[in-house]
Amino acid sequence: MVVGELAHERDVVIVGGGPGGYHAAIRAAQLGLSVTLVEKEALGGVCLNKGCIPSKVFAHAAQSMTSVQHMNDMGIEWAHVAFHPGKLQQYKTKVIGQLRQGVEALCKANKIEVIKGTASFLAEDRIGVEKGDAFDVYRFRYAVIATGAALVAPAAINVDHKRVLNAYSIYGLEELPNHLIVYGSDYIALEVATSFRAFGADVSIVLESDDFVFDSSINRELQRLLKKMKVKVYKNSRITHVESEQEQVTVSLAVKEQETVSLEGSHLFVSCGLKANVDGLEIDRLGLKRTKEGFIDVNERAQTSLPHIFAVGDVTGGPALAVKAIKQGKVAAETMAGKQSEADTTFLPTIVHSIPPIASVGLTEEEAKEQYKDVRIGQFPLTGNGYASIIGQKDGFIKVISDADSEMVLGIHMMGAGAVELISSGVIGLEMVGREEDWKFPLYPHPSINEGLLEAVEALRAEAIHLPPTKQKGAVSS
Amino acid sequence: MLEVKLHDIGEGMTEAVVIHYFVKKGDYVKADQPLVEVQTDKMVAEIPSPAEGTVLDIFVPEGQTIAVGTTLLSLQTEAVGHEQAKEQAAVTVEAEVETESEPVVSEPIGTNESKTKPQRILASPYTRKIAREHGVDLSLVKGTGPAGRITDEDVYRYVQGQQAPQTTQQEQAAQPVAPTVEHEPATVTVTKEETKEETIIPFRGRRKQIAKKMTQSLFTIPHCTHFEEIDVTELIALREELKGHGMNISATAFFIKALSLALKQFPIFNAKLDEENECIRLEKEHHFGIAVDTEDGLIVPVIKNIEKKSLRQIHEEAKALTKKALENQLSLAEMTGGTFTISNVGPLGGSIGATPIINYPEVALVAFHKTKKRPVVMENDEIAVRSMMNLSMSFDHRVADGATAVAFTNYFAKLIENPKLMLMELI
């Protein structure tokens, strides 16, 4: 290894080119700073290469599969419908390639120096980059740590990426599992379960807890729909042992920590915990403060305990979502440029590209009742929405929760067609401290799923038009 | 035990003055809660608590200057053993490299969201931005808007120190329980401070705001100041003549009008530099801020649209606004939107020159000093007794150059020295 004598001087050095890192880089460049971005693998990080994008390619393909029957109903017929997992892989690779080129082009257009290499801190103002045999030293005014987090499987499970898969390897499958066992209750597990079910695999879900992690109404509807899809759900069950063989996996479940049940499948998918990617970064020599779980501790400006060093995205803990990484990345850059900026995840939308999709923001009914004296609930099923009938996707509902005292809306939860796009109307309204009338006054495009949101807000006072009075009374909770 | 030290807060700072502790011995503090305010020659900074715990001891009294690395106070943290050592390492930059600890794995993805949801802030993102830009902690601002929403005005009012803080940080710290909606009256703090022996002037509210604005201006704008001497003898004569007609128009009103006329010739001084978009925006309207010295410090009410107003209107408005400023009754609209600022320190006596700080983000400011009778050599080489006044003009050297500024004050001087010329500008 050759140690460079001279340090290159930069305003900003960013470690990691995932969503957090590249958003920080581009915003910093926009604000006139000279930026170097160090990435050891591929620009786009987990999100583009192994996470959000691959999973959504699968979810989209699966959604398309389910619409085949509906197309038939409308007179669009095929002689033969088949699914080729290998071809979907090619499509996935193409989409990822295009998007990555887009990010690379944007970095170039913003005059960001992108270095392929592995970075580690040498001092509070110095970073070393190892690329092959060369070792370069950069001196920075500001640094951003955007190295993400690694998946850590439960101790009892050995992920071999063949029969036992994690969130990265599941979307690399070139074959369709016969029977996929999904272990986990988070959004990734649900996307995996519903996507592979739509492609035709048998799917069972194993939950450690007694339910999914959403608002109770969504959990209930989800169970009904999973049952309809013939997906079996094992609750209160913990995997204690996995036997991976040539053609199958055998899983031992401890149900309620008492009886043991054995489950056979062709593949097992495991939801994982996360561990900050800080090994080899040498941040401990800077004394950067960490959370109990080992993530880098940051404030609302994404500053670490050394204010000129920022950390963004999964490496900072909290919700492990690209949404958060993106926001923190921009906030970090703006803070360096002297702007007053802030990342606040109070109204972070949670979305699941499941079939049907789920989206929610703000308090759940249970949380709202804990924090407010008198809570109103308005719920509107998509069966009452005209557009849902047109597109043949009538499963799901929209639920709105408000504080009866102030009429302030506290949370919005949706399941069904259009949920992921529509949730933004909820996010903006909540950020604006909107009250019931703030949603009822505007005009909603007709016919569209949007109207479902309006009717859910109207249902808070039993005023939804497309819902019989009895149903609305039932929805008002004390 | 955890020691909280004055760490390097950047900009090559080596020492700082301890301004104010937000906590006292025995207080319970949360992680990141501000513990103490320190001031360097460049800025005021708050040192947050590195961890949750109880304040064991405070070592440095307020007002003392200390070097980087000095221990300010100690905390008893809940953590024990290894955890503690880890936190200590985090506070002291020089601390030894910590031995690798066991990797700790969080809950599965999606469920590892923090369980302690922050109390909802009832303010729109736009209002929150205003608060950030003024360094206001919104949890301390009382919302007067619909359903308790915090409005832009609430924030500005808080900045002006017109709203008594609902809870001081000391009191908050003393209550480890979840924050409730009821708050203690503000009087508690006041009495606390009066019992102290030395005289303490709180560096908050308007004083702090002035400090902030001045610092921002001086650090952003490369200031350039030049001085000019103006013969106001004719202006005094004109004012006397007008008094004969029952009209008492202040000299300030004439200055403002003449400056506005000069700005029409030199609009570069009535502009804003928009660095982000790489342009200078010339403002069409002339909104003049008038610096007024009040008991609580400097305040700058704004007279709008000078370019459309008569001398008499300007005079009346300046008088009314100054009165309101002194009585602390200015509305927000009356204090914002300036495009140019004047400061008439003449009536205070004394000063013959100054290097005024520009009212950021404006481009220029003119200060008028004391008028004094002086012997002056006239054009025909005779010496005459004339009433002379000095002015100081500071301008943003990024936007304009010295020659333009001199041309501007020359134009202004010509109008004041021959006030009748202003007639030519009547519309």
Ligand SMILES: Cc1cc2nc3c(=O)[nH]c(=O)nc-3n(C[C@H](O)[C@H](O)[C@H](O)COP(=O)(O)OP(=O)(O)OC[C@H]3O[C@@H](n4cnc5c(N)ncnc54)[C@H](O)[C@@H]3O)c2cc1C
């Ligand atoms: C299957 C799946 C689906 C997901 N779906 C969604 C979704 O729908 N919506 C959503 O918001 N989020 C989703 N996520 C989460 C999302 O992918 C992450 O939150 C996001 O990628 C975090 O971004 P980041 O910038 O913090 O880190 P990453 O994307 O992890 O990027 C970190 C980068 O840093 C590089 N790096 C690390 N150490 C070094 C070093 N020392 N030197 C140089 N480079 C280094 C790595 O190579 C990597 O490219 C999903 C994740 C998975 C796994």
